[in-house]
Amino acid sequence: MEAIIKKRIKQVLKGDQDAYAEIVEIFKDKIFQLCYRMLGNRHEAEDMAQEAFIRAYVNITSFNINLKFSTWLYRIATNLCIDRIRKKKPDFYLDAEVAGTDGLTMYSQVPAETTLPEEEVESIELQDTIQREISKLPEKYRTVIVLKYIEELSLNEISEILDMPLGTVKTRIHRGREALRQQLRNV
Amino acid sequence: MNHEKMIAYMHEYLDEEISAEDEKELKEHLQQCKECFTHFHELEKSMALVKSIAHIQAPSDFTANVMSKLPKEKKKVGLQRWFRHHPLLTAASLFMVLMMGSLVSTWNAEQDLSVSKQPNLIVRNDTVIVPEGEVVTGDIVVRNGTIRIEGQVEGNVTIINGEKYMASAGEVTGEIKEVNAIFEWIWYHLKSGAREIVNLFNDEKGEEQSLDVAVFHPYIY
Numbered sequence: 001m002e003a004i005i006k007k008r009i010k011q012v013l014k015g016d017q018d019a020y021a022e023i024v025e026i027f028k029d030k031i032f033q034l035c036y037r038m039l040g041n042r043h044e045a046e047d048m049a050q051e052a053f054i055r056a057y058v059n060i061t062s063f064n065i066n067l068k069f070s071t072w073l074y075r076i077a078t079n080l081c082i083d084r085i086r087k088k089k090p091d092f093y094l095d096a097e098v099a100g101t102d103g104l105t106m107y108s109q110v111p112a113e114t115t116l117p118e119e120e121v122e123s124i125e126l127q128d129t130i131q132r133e134i135s136k137l138p139e140k141y142r143t144v145i146v147l148k149y150i151e152e153l154s155l156n157e158i159s160e161i162l163d164m165p166l167g168t169v170k171t172r173i174h175r176g177r178e179a180l181r182q183q184l185r186n187v
Numbered sequence: 188m189n190h191e192k193m194i195a196y197m198h199e200y201l202d203e204e205i206s207a208e209d210e211k212e213l214k215e216h217l218q219q220c221k222e223c224f225t226h227f228h229e230l231e232k233s234m235a236l237v238k239s240i241a242h243i244q245a246p247s248d249f250t251a252n253v254m255s256k257l258p259k260e261k262k263k264v265g266l267q268r269w270f271r272h273h274p275l276l277t278a279a280s281l282f283m284v285l286m287m288g289s290l291v292s293t294w295n296a297e298q299d300l301s302v303s304k305q306p307n308l309i310v311r312n313d314t315v316i317v318p319e320g321e322v323v324t325g326d327i328v329v330r331n332g333t334i335r336i337e338g339q340v341e342g343n344v345t346i347i348n349g350e351k352y353m354a355s356a357g358e359v360t361g362e363i364k365e366v367n368a369i370f371e372w373i374w375y376h377l378k379s380g381a382r383e384i385v386n387l388f389n390d391e392k393g394e395e396q397s398l399d400v401a402v403f404h405p406y407i408y
Contacts, residue, residue: 016268017254017257018268020254020257021250021254024249024250024253024254025250028245028249028250028253029243029244029245031245032243032244032245032246032249033241033243033244033245036243037241046245046246046249046252049245049249050249050252050253050256053253054253054256054257057257057258058258126236127239127240130236130239131240134237145237149234149237149238149241150237150238150240150241151241152238152241155202155204170198170202173198173202174198177198177201177230177233177234178230180233180234180237181226181229181230181233183233184229184232184233184236184237185229185232185233187236
């Protein structure tokens with residue numbers, strides 16, 4: 001897999017844009033998922049994930065071919081999401097939380113056209129709850145938890161992605177886990 | 188028993204970085220201490236819940252959207268890729284380009300009157316005359332001029348970028364051709380090129396075929 005990616009990157013470096021489509025295909029789900037879990041919103045997640053791929057393409061010449069491409073791509077995406085979280089959300093999205101309603105989104109105010117089976121509703125509700133609790137985490141804990149438990153990356157990789165000492169990564173994961181334990185124990 | 192220490196062990200365990208010794212100590216402790224057991228159980232449960240939502244996919248048009256937003260690639264590369272994928276067409280189009288180029292330049296380069304050399308042809312200003320009563324043998328080619336045929340021509344007459352006047356007494360045993368437009372000029376070249384190739388081909392075949400050539404030749408145009 002890593003060999004294919006390297007080959008495609010070399011083609012992209014020669015200016016072959018089509019080769020980049022294959023790279024996007026390989027990583028799109030991972031990057032989209034990272035953005036979605038970081039931002040808690042599909043719209044923003046899609047924007048950020050696209051932006052991450054565009055930035056990676058534009059800056060491909062600064063990528064060191066001897067390093068792991070995924071690490072570099074994750075770093076771009078993570079930084080974009082963190083910037084986004086830090087900025088006050090100026091946009092309005094249907095699935096953004098409605099202020100002061102504790103977890104109600106605009107979707108809940110739009111009447112559902114079809115009735116879903118009860119189990120599915122429960123499952124969707126559970127997923128929403130988990131996502132909401134992740135979104136409540138401070139951004140520095142959220143990042144490491146998402147990278148570790150959603151993206152299933154190793155502590156070393158996370159440390160490389162965030163350009164942060166391994167010890168710091170561990171501390172943040174421990175704190176993130178403790179926070180989520182408090183938030184999710186009664187689910 | 189130190190509660191803080193046990194929580195630190197729990198995290199080491201969850202990071203899979205605990206030593207065998209500490210792990211043993213933690214497990215023994217968890218069996219005795221209900222508070223720690225609950226704490227550990229809650230940690231494991233919450234992480235299992237987080238993991239359980241990890242399977243969403245990017246929208247189906249994601250890659251297409253990204254590709255459409257990329258800055259345009261250099262034209263050069265697009266061409267190179269096209270050439271790589273169509274080697275035969277590349278060779279053919281290169282040939283055509285060179286061919287056209289050389290023909291167009293010869294067409295433009297020759298603006299002066301020129302005529303094939305036959306001793307009894309008369310050239311006056313821009314007009315070539317086949318005098319009355321004379322017999323001109325061989326093919327005549329006139330470029331950028333007019334030909335007036337009053338006598339007899341034993342062969343073909345080709346007029347490039349010019350006109351012909353045929354007197355009533357004039358006679359041409361071969362064909363008369365006028366080439367005026369640039370495309371005709373190119374076509375003429377292609378045909379004469381083909382004829383040369385055919386001649387070459389026939390020459391190689393040797394004398395047994397010479398009879399065929401004689402029949403073949405006048406009709407090659």
